Amino acid sequence: MSNAKKTANLFSLPAISDDAEQIATLASAAGMRIERIVSHGHSSPADFWYDQDEDEWVILLTGAAGLTFDDGNPPQTLQPGDYLLIPAGERHRVEWTAPDQETVWLAIFSNTPMRAAP
Amino acid sequence: MSNAKKTANLFSLPAISDDAEQIATLASAAGMRIERIVSHGHSSPADFWYDQDEDEWVILLTGAAGLTFDDGNPPQTLQPGDYLLIPAGERHRVEWTAPDQETVWLAIFSNTPMRAAP
Secondary structure, three states, rough: OOOOOOEEOOOOOOOOOOOEEEEEEEEOOOOOOEEEEOOOOOOOOOOOOEOOOEEEEEEEEEEOOOEEEOOOOEEEEOOOOOEEEOOOOOOOOEEOOOOOOOEEEEEEEOOOOEEEEE | OOOOOOOOOOOOOOOOOOOOOHHHHHHHOEEEEEEEEEEOOOOOOOOOEEOOOOOOEOOOOOOOOEEEEEOOOOOOOOOOOOEEEEEEEEEEEEEEEEEOOOOOEEEEEEOOOOOEEO
């Protein structure tokens, strides 16, 4: 319980290099974990698709991003506060993130199926 | 999967009354759920302590709040981005939230023990 009740700030970021996305696990429990992802102009490599074993609920908190699903639809632009559920196996990629500021995501992964609220 | 891949915005809030906190479950899976909590000047009732069966990882995203644990220490002020893990059974209360704007929290509850990252 040493880290419990101790407050940290999601936006207090170590310097990140321009060529690597930064991923940090903030907390975890059986079958789930909470990650902070920081992008700075990063995008998924050409022809790369995320194809995950886990369900992911993700919210963009600062910056902006373009997210594409492998369903033929154009990218959707995510602004601060935008969230969605990405079921396991839904192929997706990040087309772009804001070049001039950090894009901070909070992602919750679950290895059991996640339901979005109606 | 009808609600999957559909984007919503955490800060697009229905009007809330001054006398009720608004709690919405955004997504859930086995043993966990994700909630948005919106406060507008609310605080915990006098002498009330939250004493929860679940572990809670919570982040304050807009507004501000004063959070007290039942350990004799003074309230800590939470600003946007501040997050912490509140283990089950850790009695706590919200002393105050910002009176002039909405305080939006994102909380992840787990019924198995959650570990904070080092």
